[in-house]
Amino acid sequence: MLLNVEHIHAYYGQSHVIQDVSLQVGEGELVCLLGRNGAGKSTTLKSIMGIVPARQGRITFRGEDITALPTYRISGRNICFVPEHRGIFRLLTVEENLKLAAHKGSRWSLDDIYRIFPRLKERRRNGGGQLSGGEQQMLAIGRALVNSPELLILDEPVEGLAPVIVEEIVAQLKQIRGSGIAILLVEQNLEVCTQLADRHYILESGRVVYHGDNAAFMADAEVKDKYLGVGVAD
Numbered sequence: 001m002l003l004n005v006e007h008i009h010a011y012y013g014q015s016h017v018i019q020d021v022s023l024q025v026g027e028g029e030l031v032c033l034l035g036r037n038g039a040g041k042s043t044t045l046k047s048i049m050g051i052v053p054a055r056q057g058r059i060t061f062r063g064e065d066i067t068a069l070p071t072y073r074i075s076g077r078n079i080c081f082v083p084e085h086r087g088i089f090r091l092l093t094v095e096e097n098l099k100l101a102a103h104k105g106s107r108w109s110l111d112d113i114y115r116i117f118p119r120l121k122e123r124r125r126n127g128g129g130q131l132s133g134g135e136q137q138m139l140a141i142g143r144a145l146v147n148s149p150e151l152l153i154l155d156e157p158v159e160g161l162a163p164v165i166v167e168e169i170v171a172q173l174k175q176i177r178g179s180g181i182a183i184l185l186v187e188q189n190l191e192v193c194t195q196l197a198d199r200h201y202i203l204e205s206g207r208v209v210y211h212g213d214n215a216a217f218m219a220d221a222e223v224k225d226k227y228l229g230v231g232v233a234d
């Protein structure tokens with residue numbers, strides 16, 4: 001198993017927001033983490049990255065215990081996190097943003113990034129702050145890729161984007177996954193999740209209330225209705 005999260009608990013002060021969460025991501029797998037607002041999805045990602053460290057439980061990556069490592073050491077293990085606010089440099093150009101993030105000896109060259117994201121190539125001399133929301137998201141993913149991740153962790157990459165851009169990013173994520181990179185995706189857009197994922201976990205009040213493969217999840221209208229509030233019309 002690439003990533004193994006075992007029975008973790010995490011807190012904000014006294015507030016016990018992650019309660020016994022376990023999940024796995026296999027080599028090259030795309031796993032979705034779903035749940036309503038406030039369910040604990042982002043905090044789970046932050047616990048994996050050591051930003052909100054798990055107080056109990058264990059997280060291993062390729063069998064190595066990373067539970068208590070500081071964030072920079074976890075990133076150094078080829079886990080790349082693209083947070084919701086994207087974190088690109090607004091005053092640097094697209095190309096400067098990519099070059100600054102690039103690791104020596106990375107599997108991914110700038111040309112590889114531009115092949116997946118042709119819009120970034122067109123915009124390579126524009127400042128990060130001049131990009132549209134979708135382009136910023138593409139740049140944030142591109143910046144993660146030049147770090148040669150084995151696992152890419154994305155927090156709601158298509159939130160607030162126009163449907164045509166969402167489709168573009170879904171196709172790009174398929175290509176990235178096709179290159180062998182595993183992806184853990186927090187997403188509220190069910191359509192996106194079912195197009196991409198091998199498996200799904202649903203969180204509610206900081207607990208895993210469902211997990212299943214994509215076929216089982218797609219067939220289970222009751223689960224979607226109960227935990228995600230997606231009314232199924234008939």
Ligand SMILES: Nc1ncnc2c1ncn2[C@@H]1O[C@H](COP(=O)(O)OP(=O)(O)OP(=O)(O)O)[C@@H](O)[C@H]1O
Nearest residue numbers: 012015017035036037038039040041042043044203
């Ligand atoms: N910095 C913080 N301090 C205190 N409580 C927080 C903090 N961040 C989140 N919480 C609380 O922790 C719980 C889980 O939040 P989290 O952001 O992980 O949920 P989420 O499933 O990612 O939801 P969303 O989609 O709204 O981001 C919520 O009750 C939230 O109010």
